[in-house]
Amino acid sequence: MNPGSLIISNHPNVTIINLIMKITEGPRPGQFPGKDGHAFIDYQNWYAIQTLSGCEKKLVLTLQILLKKIQLYLPTRKVIHQLKGVQHIMELPLFPGYIFVYRSISESLDALDKADARIVFKPVMANGKYLEANKNEMKFLFEVTGEGGVIELSKGVVMENEEVLIIQGPLKQLKGKILFIDKRKNKAKVRIEFMNRMVEVSLGLEILSRPLPKVQ
Template structure:
């Protein structure tokens, strides 16, 4: 699995163009999302946000062919990790983490629920269950959690949906 950097906000357009221009050379091509709760007109609604803004994930057996044809795209696109004419795929651990946290069919980190007991966060529902050690910050009012992960060869902090239903 490889990662492409694209202009922010153009991720979905990039996915559609890659599938159209590259055809069978592209296996799976997607933008990972996360479910969050947003308040609109006094009511909470679920929304999907990009987990990694500015990045598109794809599987291919012909990364060199894809790299050579990226200039056909109408906007800037580059393969992340490409240096010295080599393109480095995501590591096994990065792919495993992504697959463990996201719904495999929709590529979405679904909303999680949990409680705070003393100084400890305990998630009892959702993909963050068992991942409590990776949580670095929680905003109970906005129903968000920031988790620290290793992705693209560096440590990143991404926000995901987490509702804390009680605190004791």
């Protein structure tokens, strides 16, 4: 699959900003109305497409242009970066270089091929077939990223023994998956499942304060 010539920024009457906004509009990916009136999410039939790191959003926008009814999922995470002594909150892909597509994996690849899209892409496969994401893996991702598809910052305090106590945020759910916490860089390294393998990702952690020393 070779890079082609579809230039997103030249799409008629649609700006990049408008397209980015469309990612979060409407119901959540894979969400459908249930018989009882309550919406439910289908955690099956999800596939991953790989692209270059940093091109995830461009791939999402490209597919949204080519296939109007496609359902895509780009889970992200908030992290804290320090630049010249100032802390900045950034939102980055949870799995750099990957997006999820619901059901329409063949249609997505065909559309990208026919459009000769100027973007590198390839499906995640196993044994010559498109690899479907594990149902429990997708359920976990949707739960931890919430309605907005974002893993928000967690909050913690440094205890007297220098250990960090997580008091709020998604890291409370991920206690058993935390490998280590870097207090200086405001991040926690966790191990989670992605396409039937374990990967390590860094999540943002805001250190609120140190507890007051006990009065002797």
